[in-house]
Amino acid sequence: MIHIGFTGDFCPWLRVENQFKTNNWHHLFESVQPFFKQNDLNVLDLECPLTTSKAKINKTGPHIKAHPDTAAILNHLNCELVATANNHFKDYGWEGMKETYDALQKNNISWLGSGQNLKEAATTFYWKKEETTIAFINVAENEWTTTFGDEPGCHPIDLANVFNQIQEAKKKADFIVVISHGGHEHYELPSPRMKKWYRFFVDAGASAVIGHHTHIISGYEVYNEAPIFYSLGNFCFDWEKLRGLPWNKGMIVRLGFEKGKPLSYEMEFVSHNDEKEGVFLLPENESATTRLHLQELNKIIADDVKLESEFKKYIDSWKPLMKTWIQPYRGKYLPGMFKKGLLPSLLSREKQMLFTNLIRCEAHRDILINSINPEKP
Numbered sequence: 001m002i003h004i005g006f007t008g009d010f011c012p013w014l015r016v017e018n019q020f021k022t023n024n025w026h027h028l029f030e031s032v033q034p035f036f037k038q039n040d041l042n043v044l045d046l047e048c049p050l051t052t053s054k055a056k057i058n059k060t061g062p063h064i065k066a067h068p069d070t071a072a073i074l075n076h077l078n079c080e081l082v083a084t085a086n087n088h089f090k091d092y093g094w095e096g097m098k099e100t101y102d103a104l105q106k107n108n109i110s111w112l113g114s115g116q117n118l119k120e121a122a123t124t125f126y127w128k129k130e131e132t133t134i135a136f137i138n139v140a141e142n143e144w145t146t147t148f149g150d151e152p153g154c155h156p157i158d159l160a161n162v163f164n165q166i167q168e169a170k171k172k173a174d175f176i177v178v179i180s181h182g183g184h185e186h187y188e189l190p191s192p193r194m195k196k197w198y199r200f201f202v203d204a205g206a207s208a209v210i211g212h213h214t215h216i217i218s219g220y221e222v223y224n225e226a227p228i229f230y231s232l233g234n235f236c237f238d239w240e241k242l243r244g245l246p247w248n249k250g251m252i253v254r255l256g257f258e259k260g261k262p263l264s265y266e267m268e269f270v271s272h273n274d275e276k277e278g279v280f281l282l283p284e285n286e287s288a289t290t291r292l293h294l295q296e297l298n299k300i301i302a303d304d305v306k307l308e309s310e311f312k313k314y315i316d317s318w319k320p321l322m323k324t325w326i327q328p329y330r331g332k333y334l335p336g337m338f339k340k341g342l343l344p345s346l347l348s349r350e351k352q353m354l355f356t357n358l359i360r361c362e363a364h365r366d367i368l369i370n371s372i373n374p375e376k377p
Helices: 016-020 033-037 067-078 091-108 159-170 192-202 284-304 304-325 332-341 348-361 360-373
Strands: 002-011 041-044 080-083 110-112 125-129 132-140 175-181 206-212 218-224 224-231 234-236 249-259 263-274 279-282
Touching: 002 132, 016 067, 016 175, 033 125, 041 175, 067 091, 080 218, 091 110, 110 125, 110 132, 132 159, 159 192, 175 192, 192 206, 192 224, 192 304, 218 234, 234 249, 234 263, 263 284, 284 304, 304 332, 348 360
Parallel strands: 002 041, 002 234, 041 080, 080 110, 132 175, 175 206, 206 224
Antiparallel strands: 002 249, 125 132, 218 224, 249 263, 263 279
16 A cells, blocks of 8 residues: 655744754654655645745735755655645745745655646646545645746646646546645634535545645545545644644545555644754643544535534624725735724715625636736736
C-alpha cells in the first residue's frame, strides 16, 4: 500500500522564521516528523510565497511571505510536493512566485496549482510508485491570486474545467486527488455549496478531496467510497493575535492507496505556534476530544437540513458587517457609526434589490465583476 500525507496551511514566518534564521529550528518539528517519514509522499499547502520581494500586489487582506531558505523545512518534513493554489501565493506577484519556485527546486520539491499562466497553473501533477499512478489537481476559490489567461497566478475553481481535467486524468492515473483551497474562514463546517461541489468532484472521478483555507479543522465524510476532508485547518501558521484559539490546531491526514480498493485514511491532530512556536502532536486526551467533536460535525454534514440551518446562522452573524461594507461610508469613523445605528443606510430597498440581482445572477455577476475590478481599465 502507498501512503501519502497531507497538511493544511504552511507559512513559516514570524517566530518560526526567526528561529530558522538562528539555525535553531529542527526541534520545532520533532514531534511531527515521524508522521511524514512514514509516508511515501507528503503534500503540504504552501500558503505563502518564499521570497524577499517587496513588490506587493493590490488586494484586500494581508500580504504574507517567508524567507526562501525556509524551504529547507519542507525538505526536513520529507515533503516532495507542495500545493500552491491559494489566496496568498501571489501576494508578491510574479517576482515572488519565481523566487519561490527557485527555492523549491533547490530543495528538490515539486509544486502544482500555480504558474506563469492559466495553462501552467491548471496542469495536473502525476506521481508514480510501484506501478500505481496518482494524479493531483489543485484549485483555489477566486480571490486576488487566481489567473484566467496569460497572467501569472493560481488555478481557479471552475467546475467545467475541473470536470474535464478529472476526465483526462482518469485516462492516465489509477487514483485522482483534488486539493481545494476554499471555504469560510474560522467556520468549522462547509457551506451547502461546498458540499455539493466537493461531491461533484467525486462524481466526476476523484478518489479523494482534501480541503484547506478556513484556518480551523472542519468535518469530513466518505462519499461513494471517497474521503472528503473539508478543511485540515492550519499546520504551521504563526499569528500573534490569534493564539489560544482554534487557529492553533490542525489535522494531518494519511491516505492509503491500493489498486482495486477504496482509499483508507488516518488522522492525527496537532497544535502549532501557540504559547510556543513549533508544531506538536496533540496529547491522546485532546486528540480524543477533537475526534468526538468531529463526529458531531460529521453528523451535521451528513444532514442537508442541519447543514443549511447552521450555515444560515453563520450568515446571520455576518449580516451587520456585510451591510456596513456595502455602504458608501468611508474612513475611520463613519462605517463604525453606521454599524452602531448612528447613521442611516444610504441604500434604498430598490438599490438593495438591484444589488441582489446583479450578484445572484451569474450573467449579471460576470459583467459586474469585470466592470468594478480596479485591476481592469
